[in-house]
Amino acid sequence: MGELRDGVPDPQRVVDMAEFVEALGELRAWAGMPSYRSLAKSAGARLRPAREVSATTVVDVFRTGRRRLDLDLVVAVVRALGVDEPGVERWRAACVRVHGLAKVGGPAGVFGQLPADLGTFTGRTEELARLVEAATRSREDGAANTVVISAIEGMAGVGKTRLAVHAAHQLVRAGRFGDVQLHANLRGFDAELPPTEPSAVLEAFLRQLGVPVQQIPAGRDERAAMFRDRLQGRHALILLDNAADEDQVRDLVPAAPTCLVLVTSRRSLAALDNVSPHQLGVFTEAESLELLARIAGAERIAAEPDAAARITEYCGQLPLAVSLAAARLRSRPAWPLRHLADRLHDGRLTAISFGNRALRPVFQLSYQELDEPLRRIFRLLGHHPGPDTTPDLTAALAEISADEAEDALERLQDEHLLTQPTPGRYELHDLLRLLAAELAAAEPEPDPAAPLARLTGWCVNTGYAAAVAIRTPNLTGMAPEQAADAPHFVFYDDALTWFDREQHNLAAVQQAAATAGFHRPVWQLAEAQKHFFIIRRHLDDFLTAQRLALKAAHADDDPKTEAVLLNGLGGVHWMAGRLDESEECCLQAQRLYRALGDKEGEASALIAQGVVQNHRGHLQHAEDLQTSALALLTSPDTVRLRAAALLNRAVVHKSQPGRRPEAIADVHEALEIFRQVGDRQNEAYALGNLADFHQLNADLDTALSFYEAQRSLAHDLADAYIEAEALRGTGDIHAAAHRPSEARAAWTAALALYEKIDHPKAAEARDRLEAAS
Known part of the structure; x- marks a missing residue:
């Protein structure tokens, strides 16, 4: 069976009634799976005389385990499925033939009920190999000598049945499980019919195994015992498709180690004794x-x-x-x-x-099987714009505890409506995400905007806590009381790791908040992430976040925040080498700060503009801008900015040998301030500048010690760029001291870090290595 004639399933090769019924099911699939109700109406009209046929009667035509079929009804159904008259005659002849075989007990000694193995079966090479290996594994490992149960699990539509059928046929063709092959559709998820009762399946199986009807016990337990007895010592393969749960399967499992049970389900069957789960994902x-x-x-x-x-x-x-x-x-x-x-x-x-x-x-069947609290969680996930979720994120969405959220997510995973690619992180398939969004729109929360508002607030508060832990300076407009309910990050690494894991969710939430008109959280999210973006050199993400934030601050008529964000945007452009855009942002920020009478803000804009002028080679202008900034920074609470101005003014003097002593003094003063205020990133920059100055003065040992201190601090900060700069400088020192192997080692390490963050300075490191080879 399984061969086609002009694309239509061919019944001429079926060997018994079971295969004939399966062929009818394949014919229905070929015809586009018309509903039983529509098929009953169409078939009834084709009977002579025409009569009304119930959907249940048509369902019985396609039910496995039948001994007899109504020939006229079969012919009417085949016609209703669109088969031409020559094809109809082939189906009629095949139906007559299998009825004759049924009278004499069917093909001798073999009970073959497997559905057809479709010719369009595709891929699944690794999954198929694992199934076959599990079914044929030697029991010499000391494991209990019991029946092999393989449960193929996965979301609706992922191809569980086709894989199970294909694996079963491959095993049978290889000479395995040749005595008996039994199949039942347990209808665990069926739009029209309830799940099949295990007792009814056992009755059908026992009939197929030759037990006379009058000898089949009435009770489920007795039928299960007889089923196990009849399969004792026989090489049998039992395919149980579309199981609802473990209880539906438990009594359909034989005890003999010569048997194999293949089960498919949309639901986890991990609680079934001796089961080996096989998770099935989507195609490549x-x-x-x-x-x-x-x-x-x-x-x-x-x-x-x-x-x-x-x-x-x-x-x-x-x-x-x-x-x-x-x-x-x-x-x-x-x-x-x-x-x-x-x-x-x-x-x-x-x-x-x-x-x-x-x-x-097909998807909605899985959703409808959930209880209402779990349905609500699934719908709420339709409000989440990010690529994955966590218990904390879900708790914010649903306004429940993190423990409750984790339990709900685990249950949704058991229903194969979610996947968990890494511990603690859950994903919706793209199409299920669309369904969740549709259901959320169809059954909205009392306040439809509340889920996104809660999620956005949680991201802002947690982002603030993480930003504080990595010592983000100038968290404008984000007072500590706003983060009262946020997680507390004790360690720098934990906060940085949180940003690493959540950056895609934070970007999606910021965009969704911008679309929804939540202006304040949009720029707060940008502020919380700015230091993280600099550490990781995620300049494109930084630019996107700053632009969204600037639009939000402008829409909110908040010139102070707008000026802060313009300064930040200027810094992004400077790091990316776009000096014109950077300078324009600095000038706009300076104008806003002056209009507000904010001297500290104006100084920050002058410092940023001075950095741009230094990179343009306008050294005197750059020095004047830093000195002007210092003149504005007289308050004790502006010392961090004062240190930044001192450091940047010192950098201007690098190429001026006569100014180096005062430049070194400026750097030392800046370094002391950075240490006092806990600004470790700028402390690392200051150490690198001291190393540069001592190298220019040919004090190689002192320069090397400063580079080593810079590298150690950068490594602690997980700042790949600063660490690469320290290694680049270390290599230069070793080269100047005629230590070529040490120089190459340092430059090689620097190159790896530059490449890790895709920095243009990787080319300079390669040039150094090529020149040294």
Whole structure:
């Protein structure tokens, strides 16, 4: 079975009633999976005389374990499924033939009930190998000699059934489990019918195993015992598809170690004794494209590779979604692939359908199985704009405790509505995220804006706490009382790690807050992250955050914050080498500060402008700007900015040998201030500048000691750029002292760090290494 005639499943190779029923199911799939209700109506009209047929009667035609079928009804159903008359005659003949076999007990000694192995089965090489290895593993490892149970678990539409069927056929073809193959659809998630009772499945299995009806016990426990007895010593494969839970499966498992049970479920079956879970994820892009080509035609896919890639992307690499899209293409030969890609882009869940089959109802079945509190959590995840979530983030969204949130996320993972790629972090598949957003819109919270507001507030407060822990200077407008409910970061590394893990969520939340018009949190999020961005040299992210923040401050009519953000934006442009943009930002900030009468702010703008002028080579102008800033910084609470002006004025004098003594004095004064106020990053910069000055004065040993101190501090700060600068300087010292191997080692380490942050100075490190080779 499984061969096709002109694309239509061919019944002529079925060997018994079970295979005939499975072939009918495949024919229904070929026809686009019309509902049983519509099929009953259409088949009833084709009977002679026409009569009303119930959906339940049609369901029975497709139910495994049947001994007899109504021939006229089968023919009417086949016609209703769109088979031409020659094909109908083949189905009629096959139905008559398998009825004859049933009268004499079927094919001798073999009970083969496996569904057809589709010719479009694609990919899953590693997953298939793991299943086969688990089924055939030697028991010489001391493990208990028991039945092998493999549970294939995953989200709706991920291809669990197809993998299980394919693995079963591969094992049988290899000569394994040749005595008995039994199959049951347990209907754990069915839109039209309730889950199958285990007792009914046991009855059907016992009939297939040759037990006369009158000898089958009435009770479930007795039937389970007889089932285990009949399979004792036999090489049997039992395929249990679409299980609702462990209880539905438990009594359908034989005891003999010669048996294999393959179970598929959307729900975790980890509590089942002796089970080996096999988590099934979505396809790779290559697998999705292969499936698309197998169904829609390889030449067609090859003609429009970009559109084909878009189709699989919009399908989220979900096998069911890809197969539905491919079936739509197959039925629309005039459509260019780009047409379907555009439809999927605009419609997504609605557009992923073919005939009577659609993706949304498949997903909604999983959602509807949840209790209401868990449904609410799933809907609220539709408000979260970031790529993943944590218990803390979810707790903020739902206004519950972190423990409650973690329990809910774990339960959603057990339902395979979430994945947990790393401990403590949970992800929604793109298409499930769309469903969550749709459900959130359809069943909104009492205040629809509240979930995002709560999430944004939590991100601001936690970001503030983390920024304080990494000693972010000038957290303008973010008073400590705003962060009263935020986590407390004891260690610098913990705070920096939090930013590393949450940077994509923070970016998404900031963008969502900007779209929602939450102006203040938008710029607060930018302020909280600014020092992190500098440490990690995430300049593009820094630029995006600052631009969003500047628009928000302007919209909020907050000139003080606008000036602060302009200064920060100028710093981003300076670090990226865009001096014109940097200077314009500094001048705008200076004008705003003057209008506000804010001398400290004006000084900060002058310092930043002086840095730009120094890089332009306008040394006297740069010195004047730093000196002007110092004249404004007379208050005791401005010492940190005063130290910054001193350090930057000293840098101006590097190329002026006669000014170096006063420059070194300025750096030492700045270094002492930075240490007093706990500004460790600028302390590291000051150490590097002292090293540079002593190197210029040919005091190599002193210079080397300052570079080593700078490197140690930068390493503690996890600041790759400053550490690379220290290593670059260390290499220069070793080269000047004629220690070439030490110089190469330092430059090599510096190069690795420059490359890690994709810094242009990597080219200088390579030049040094090439010159030294």
